[in-house]
Amino acid sequence: MRRSIATVCVSGTLDDKLTAAAAAGFDGIELFENDLVVSPWSPAEIRARCADLGLSIDLYQPFRDFEAVPPARLEANLRRAAHKFDVMAALGTDTMLVCSSVSPDARDDDGLAAEQLSRLADRAADRGIRIAYEALAWGRHVSTWDHAWRIVRAADHPALGLCLDSFHILSRDVSPDGIAAVTPGKIFFVQLADAPHLRMDVLQWSRHHRLFPGQGAFDLPGLITTIHAAGYDGPLSLEVFNDVFRQSDPARTAVDAMRSLIALEDRAGLRPLPPAPALRGHAFTEFAVDGGTGPQLREALRGLGFAHTGQHRTKPVELWEQSACRVVLNSAVTRPGAAISAIAVSTDDPAAALRRAEALRAPVHVSAHGPREVSLASITAPDGTDVFLTGPSPDWRADFLPTGEPAAGESAGGLIATDHIGLTQPFDHFDEAGLFYHSVLGLDRLATEEFAAPFGLMRSRALATAGREVRLALTVALLRRGEWAPGVPEPQHVAFSTPDILASAARVPRRLAIPDNYYADLAARFGLPGDVVEPLRRHGILYDRDAHGGELLHFYTPVHGGRVFFEIVERRGGYDACGEANAPVRMAAHRHLRLSGR
Amino acid sequence: MRRSIATVCVSGTLDDKLTAAAAAGFDGIELFENDLVVSPWSPAEIRARCADLGLSIDLYQPFRDFEAVPPARLEANLRRAAHKFDVMAALGTDTMLVCSSVSPDARDDDGLAAEQLSRLADRAADRGIRIAYEALAWGRHVSTWDHAWRIVRAADHPALGLCLDSFHILSRDVSPDGIAAVTPGKIFFVQLADAPHLRMDVLQWSRHHRLFPGQGAFDLPGLITTIHAAGYDGPLSLEVFNDVFRQSDPARTAVDAMRSLIALEDRAGLRPLPPAPALRGHAFTEFAVDGGTGPQLREALRGLGFAHTGQHRTKPVELWEQSACRVVLNSAVTRPGAAISAIAVSTDDPAAALRRAEALRAPVHVSAHGPREVSLASITAPDGTDVFLTGPSPDWRADFLPTGEPAAGESAGGLIATDHIGLTQPFDHFDEAGLFYHSVLGLDRLATEEFAAPFGLMRSRALATAGREVRLALTVALLRRGEWAPGVPEPQHVAFSTPDILASAARVPRRLAIPDNYYADLAARFGLPGDVVEPLRRHGILYDRDAHGGELLHFYTPVHGGRVFFEIVERRGGYDACGEANAPVRMAAHRHLRLSGR
Numbered sequence A, B: 001m002r003r004s005i006a007t008v009c010v011s012g013t014l015d016d017k018l019t020a021a022a023a024a025g026f027d028g029i030e031l032f033e034n035d036l037v038v039s040p041w042s043p044a045e046i047r048a049r050c051a052d053l054g055l056s057i058d059l060y061q062p063f064r065d066f067e068a069v070p071p072a073r074l075e076a077n078l079r080r081a082a083h084k085f086d087v088m089a090a091l092g093t094d095t096m097l098v099c100s101s102v103s104p105d106a107r108d109d110d111g112l113a114a115e116q117l118s119r120l121a122d123r124a125a126d127r128g129i130r131i132a133y134e135a136l137a138w139g140r141h142v143s144t145w146d147h148a149w150r151i152v153r154a155a156d157h158p159a160l161g162l163c164l165d166s167f168h169i170l171s172r173d174v175s176p177d178g179i180a181a182v183t184p185g186k187i188f189f190v191q192l193a194d195a196p197h198l199r200m201d202v203l204q205w206s207r208h209h210r211l212f213p214g215q216g217a218f219d220l221p222g223l224i225t226t227i228h229a230a231g232y233d234g235p236l237s238l239e240v241f242n243d244v245f246r247q248s249d250p251a252r253t254a255v256d257a258m259r260s261l262i263a264l265e266d267r268a269g270l271r272p273l274p275p276a277p278a279l280r281g282h283a284f285t286e287f288a289v290d291g292g293t294g295p296q297l298r299e300a301l302r303g304l305g306f307a308h309t310g311q312h313r314t315k316p317v318e319l320w321e322q323s324a325c326r327v328v329l330n331s332a333v334t335r336p337g338a339a340i341s342a343i344a345v346s347t348d349d350p351a352a353a354l355r356r357a358e359a360l361r362a363p364v365h366v367s368a369h370g371p372r373e374v375s376l377a378s379i380t381a382p383d384g385t386d387v388f389l390t391g392p393s394p395d396w397r398a399d400f401l402p403t404g405e406p407a408a409g410e411s412a413g414g415l416i417a418t419d420h421i422g423l424t425q426p427f428d429h430f431d432e433a434g435l436f437y438h439s440v441l442g443l444d445r446l447a448t449e450e451f452a453a454p455f456g457l458m459r460s461r462a463l464a465t466a467g468r469e470v471r472l473a474l475t476v477a478l479l480r481r482g483e484w485a486p487g488v489p490e491p492q493h494v495a496f497s498t499p500d501i502l503a504s505a506a507r508v509p510r511r512l513a514i515p516d517n518y519y520a521d522l523a524a525r526f527g528l529p530g531d532v533v534e535p536l537r538r539h540g541i542l543y544d545r546d547a548h549g550g551e552l553l554h555f556y557t558p559v560h561g562g563r564v565f566f567e568i569v570e571r572r573g574g575y576d577a578c579g580e581a582n583a584p585v586r587m588a589a590h591r592h593l594r595l596s597g598r
Helices: A014-023 A033-037 A043-053 A071-091 A110-126 A145-155 A166-170 A177-181 A202-208 A220-229 A250-267 A293-304 A350-359 A395-399 A427-439 A501-507 A516-526 A530-539 A580-595 B014-023 B033-037 B043-053 B071-091 B110-126 B145-155 B166-170 B177-181 B202-208 B220-229 B250-267 B293-304 B350-359 B395-399 B427-441 B501-507 B516-526 B530-539 B580-595
Strands: A003-006 A028-032 A056-063 A095-099 A130-134 A160-165 A187-192 A236-238 A279-288 A307-312 A317-322 A325-330 A339-347 A364-366 A377-380 A386-390 A400-402 A417-424 A444-453 A456-464 A471-477 A492-497 A542-545 A551-556 A564-572 B003-006 B028-032 B056-063 B095-099 B130-134 B160-165 B187-192 B236-238 B279-288 B307-312 B317-322 B325-330 B339-347 B364-366 B377-380 B386-390 B400-402 B417-424 B444-453 B456-464 B471-477 B492-497 B542-545 B551-556 B564-572
Touching (some): A003 A056, A033 A056, A033 B516, A056 A071, A071 A110, A145 A160, A177 A220, A236 A250, A293 A564, A339 A417, A339 A492, A417 A564, A427 A444, A444 A580, A501 A530, A501 A564, A516 A530, B003 B056, B033 B056, B043 B071, B071 B095, B110 B130, B145 B160, B160 B166, B187 B220, B279 B386, B293 B317, B293 B564, B325 B417, B339 B492, B350 B364, B350 B377, B350 B386, B456 B580, B501 B530, B501 B564, B516 B542, B551 B580
Parallel strands (some): A003 A236, A028 A056, A160 A187, B003 B028, B003 B236, B130 B160
Antiparallel strands (some): A279 A339, A364 A377, A456 A471, A542 A551, B279 B339, B307 B317, B307 B400, B444 B456, B456 B471, B542 B551
């Protein structure tokens, strides 16, 4: 099946949109009328440009409110349509979308709708054009796919068929199962969009909050399977109205769109991908540091009980270890400050994982390396972080010559493994990142949370392997930060796990101070006795409890190098989140620490 | 009545919030529990800080889901409350808010709710504290103010009364009229928020989209009048949950909040302000230019038929005129580029208008001026534009020495007056700007429109005098622009009116080119005959028609100095908008012109 994208999905001029769609590998486009109207290219020039780029124009959406109108209005509408048929002839496209009418003038009369659509199909057929009729979820009288199908069936015209739009189908409580029984050949076009479940007016939901497949809550693989069973083999076309995608870099957005479609085809069994990798755990986390922030990170790692065990054979790169916790400090990167530049996860078959990543249009790099160095391939995530894939054994450590310093064991800081990595995402790429980690690395998406932080609302989403060997916590501001943004800019952190938070806290000297008010509230909120709360208060340990009685005890370090910090966590009783409930407390405490100049 | 603001209304640490509230002139605050919990100050320290700032703590909101619970839960809740009474004693505040329960455990039993609230009030009274019970619009069993009142009346406890929140009242279809009959003294607290009408889940509406009074669609003056009639004389307290305000500069937001309350008190007749000025028209528009952009603007004005008629006596400031259209080019401002630095409107009594502006906490400046110069006072709008108020006669022109060049009359470009001024607003201050122009200058707010522009969704709002002597068109991106933002940054323009758009177009050489596709669509969309469309196409004139048959014909110039442009408009048949429907066409055309390097 061909892959198509509506021009409304991405930002820019028509040229920006076509260039982006072609570069991302789409076969065709749906042309939105507004994109044509504002373009300096004539329809013939647009056709030529698309041909140059290898794009077909699969659908044109020129107007609304056609059917079930009084006779005088019908004549005007047919005249309008004739104008648009001329445009379509020049564009070289043969399918026109007609959405069910939202006009207050439209009559609730299926027979009239069928008759008028049939007349339109007559005129269309004369021009070699087909009419694809689609039920808008907020159509005045026709708002479900099966109602549209009854009208198309009644009209019984070879040039009139259905356009099925997943949003309009799955946003309603009408089962799509009956689609499998639609007469073969009568589905003319399929438009795909995902969406989160939102309790709001369906039109606003549709116009602002659609997402690419796999980014929302709809069962699109199920729908595609049903449509495929009905014999449809036309284009699968993305039609996503999203406020963020409308203003983000179209080249990036088009790749995200293509990835969503490839992943959907895999899940629906249409074009299988190499399987998602089984991730075994966090291998290491790499920080890029400079001359100023390197010493800060080294001091912080020492304070956490890490030892500097290895020095890279050829590069200014250090390995720090404590039990299975491993951090790499890389001074070879030339950007200022400190940042998490890479995460490394282990898997049985890195090569297969890379093939899947490449198939999903993820940027894959094989690092330049010297003699005796292990080749590590990486995939660049949407926020620019490199994801290295290592084999099950840590043979990448052969790149590091031992410093002679013994690896710190559990007794050092009591830290045993990397629990999760927290990464602030660029505003434009939060949904892209969720799909990236889910489709490319096979991480499950856990719940999305919203919370009120001191400087604005935040959204967070955790992703993890089924066995929780690898966890990521992605966060983003609900609105893009503006000029007044006094918090830590784009914070990042690594959380290490301990079996004994009190023992670890006692060994780690520089912990983030948490206000006494927090502990007074904690006692009242959870009914915790004083002898439980007091040690937490003394050590600055935060606490959360989930609905099943699972508990998280965790503390933080100050911010190092302006952006990064560490967290130590103890999970009890199957607590599965990342302590998002305490994020505002941590953020305020980091702010107060900075204001106090320490 | 005292003026109070909930800490949740503004961004920042508790210190940021208190400082902002005090600087804006509030008498007191409502303390949100989260702001206390994350604060490094003890409750006693918070009390002392508030006292230093002259702020009382009028309300504390410590917890939820109190009433109508099983007995064991009640005991736990009372213990929780005892903790919070301790905090309140240390804070020195005597009113605790209890919202109606949203817990699935809550019983639908008014008698039980009344009994349990009565027990809480007993405990509270022992500590000198009152309980203000409030119906949340999404409360599980109690969701209207009158239901809460029945429970409070049934409890009949001196320490139990009502908290009335305008959002929870006006977002429901329950009339607030009965509030006037509430027993005097039983309204303990009043919280105020406005909101736009939105068709969405009421909880999400409340948590994200509240606005300050006068920025939304609610009849707050009517509600305040009713509450006042019930004998309430406690604080009027703003409680506004808004995604933008939560992340914008708290000092600015607090002033906006204070202005909203002052304007509301005026409208409700509680504290009258000097009346809003009757604006007579646009006197002039001032552009700040530099060495590079000054020549561009001069050339553009010549092209439009303006004459350089006056030179300022002491400053590098030029006056350009054509009929009643007046533009001032100011090279004395030291910022680079070109921008609309000031607009000037005429009114009968500028001094009274300035007194109103000052009362509404608007920044008022009296310009430094030399001998023989006319003193002009200005008010700085939220986007930084200065609004000069001139008297009815243009005596400010005495500041300019004639150049000898005769003023261009209508025959020059055919332009007769300033029709409107278009100003892109800073993202954080769009609602503030609407309230500013409405309350300070008395402009009516016309409809807010949303439209899809090439680089993202936009929102626009026109404001105008009743007689349309003065019009402003404010626009803002629906989401703050990110890194990929190829459009004109923060565009601004002045629109001049002509009685004959075709004649003006023929006289103005540099008009923005509009694509032929636009005219093909125009013919189809409005059913316009070819002999009407063809002259429009030839001259690049855009067209819009409203629901009443009113028509707008308008064309644009290219962008000058990277940011500013001019528009020429002819209104026919009472067309009252500002051509927003064509804004995407204009934006794309400006983009294409820039890409073509012209």
